[in-house]
Amino acid sequence: MSKQPTATADDLLGLEDHICFALQTASRAFGSLYRDALGELRITYPQYLVLLALTEHGELPVKRIGELLRLDSGTLSPLLKRLEAAGLVQRTRSIQDERSVDVNLTAKGAGLSADARRAVRDCAADLGLDPAEIRLLHGMLQRLTDRLDTAGGAGVTPAARLGASAADH
Amino acid sequence: MSKQPTATADDLLGLEDHICFALQTASRAFGSLYRDALGELRITYPQYLVLLALTEHGELPVKRIGELLRLDSGTLSPLLKRLEAAGLVQRTRSIQDERSVDVNLTAKGAGLSADARRAVRDCAADLGLDPAEIRLLHGMLQRLTDRLDTAGGAGVTPAARLGASAADH
DNA sequence: TACTACTCAGTTGTGCACAACTGAATTGTG
DNA sequence: CACAATTCAGTTGTGCACAACTGAGTAGTA
Numbered sequence: 517m518s519k520q521p522t523a524t525a526d527d528l529l530g531l532e533d534h535i536c537f538a539l540q541t542a543s544r545a546f547g548s549l550y551r552d553a554l555g556e557l558r559i560t561y562p563q564y565l566v567l568l569a570l571t572e573h574g575e576l577p578v579k580r581i582g583e584l585l586r587l588d589s590g591t592l593s594p595l596l597k598r599l600e601a602a603g604l605v606q607r608t609r610s611i612q613d614e615r616s617v618d619v620n621l622t623a624k625g626a627g628l629s630a631d632a633r634r635a636v637r638d639c640a641a642d643l644g645l646d647p648a649e650i651r652l653l654h655g656m657l658q659r660l661t662d663r664l665d666t667a668g669g670a671g672v673t674p675a676a677r678l679g680a681s682a683a684d685h
Numbered sequence: 686m687s688k689q690p691t692a693t694a695d696d697l698l699g700l701e702d703h704i705c706f707a708l709q710t711a712s713r714a715f716g717s718l719y720r721d722a723l724g725e726l727r728i729t730y731p732q733y734l735v736l737l738a739l740t741e742h743g744e745l746p747v748k749r750i751g752e753l754l755r756l757d758s759g760t761l762s763p764l765l766k767r768l769e770a771a772g773l774v775q776r777t778r779s780i781q782d783e784r785s786v787d788v789n790l791t792a793k794g795a796g797l798s799a800d801a802r803r804a805v806r807d808c809a810a811d812l813g814l815d816p817a818e819i820r821l822l823h824g825m826l827q828r829l830t831d832r833l834d835t836a837g838g839a840g841v842t843p844a845a846r847l848g849a850s851a852a853d854h
Numbered sequence: 855t856a857c858t859a860c861t862c863a864g865t866t867g868t869g870c871a872c873a874a875c876t877g878a879a880t881t882g883t884g
Numbered sequence: 885c886a887c888a889a890t891t892c893a894g895t896t897g898t899g900c901a902c903a904a905c906t907g908a909g910t911a912g913t914a
Binding site for chain 2: 899
């Protein structure tokens with residue numbers, strides 16, 4: 517729109533044009549909504565995700581939680597420590613592999629997980645989003661994430677599979 | 686799909702079903718890519734956004750930067766302090782309003798902003814994303830963010846400015 | 855002109871994300 | 885068996901996001 521700087525002639529690079537910025541902004545707006553919903557239960561959104569993963573899968577080693585949530589031990593260790601201090605999960609060293617730590621929901625944690633899922637479902641329902649559009653968005657985001665993972669994780673081999681992005685899902 | 690917990694009968698709430706999680710995951714994957722691109726220039730992605738805003742608009746008060754980037758002073762104050770310490774921006778108390786602080790790019794900051802924009806443009810181009818799909822995604826994200834803002838920011842009572850939010854762009 | 859509202863940048867404290875590292879346990883290989 | 889490489893959770897340090905607050909400056913009003 518209103519450009520006058522020394523920029524060469526590229527543009528397309530205004531703040532509003534950055535898909536990354538739009539992505540982060542939407543994510544933060546969502547986070548704000550969930551923060552309100554979960555705040556009464558005294559848990560944060562990342563903590564909710566951990567409880568959700570444990571509710572879905574039952575006992576999980578820290579490593580597996582990290583894979584599911586795409587978080588490393590630097591994030592998970594203190595987070596799980598807080599959940600344990602709140603009496604929501606229990607951590608026990610694995611017998612088979614002493615390096616691993618298994619995480620379990622306590623009864624209190626399972627109850628709070630149910631409350632949290634209700635709260636999240638209710639406030640999400642209040643948004644009145646179009647299910648078809650959400651599905652479309654969800655698919656686009658997954659494909660985008662896949663693309664970003666291969667680009668970032670694999671380094672400099674952009675040619676490989678870009679043309680055939682359809683092969684996912 | 687392997688559920689056995691005490692959940693009532695709602696579901697749709699698996700980790701993978703959360704649009705919010707997909708959003709945050711994509712945002713973090715993008716952040717990781719940009720972190721690599723910007724790391725060589727010794728700036729972070731949020732710092733890049735500030736430089737970008739200043740490149741686009743010229744001198745800006747802190748307040749206005751916060752509006753553009755959706756950040757408050759608790760985030761911006763230390764961030765701008767780091768940019769100033771790096772010699773990339775200059776902060777000066779406004780003459781008209783002594784409460785306000787105007788932020789300017791230094792020559793060094795303007796140069797680094799140009800480098801950063803190039804780096805971001807190049808690594809984004811390497812993704813080979815479909816422009817039409819990106820535009821679609823961008824529009825969906827903006828509408829979603831608007832919806833989330835009106836739902837969370839205003840609650841139910843202060844209906845004042847809700848209708849006006851449609852008038853952007 | 856006083857006095858109350860409000861606005862603005864900044865600080866403090868909590869929690870998350872992530873890189874880099876540590877140390878113990880395990881695995882693979884000679 | 886010995887020993888190097890790897891795996892795992894955890895720690896440390898940096899930076900961002902955000903709530904709550906402070907204090908100086910400004911605007912509105914009696």
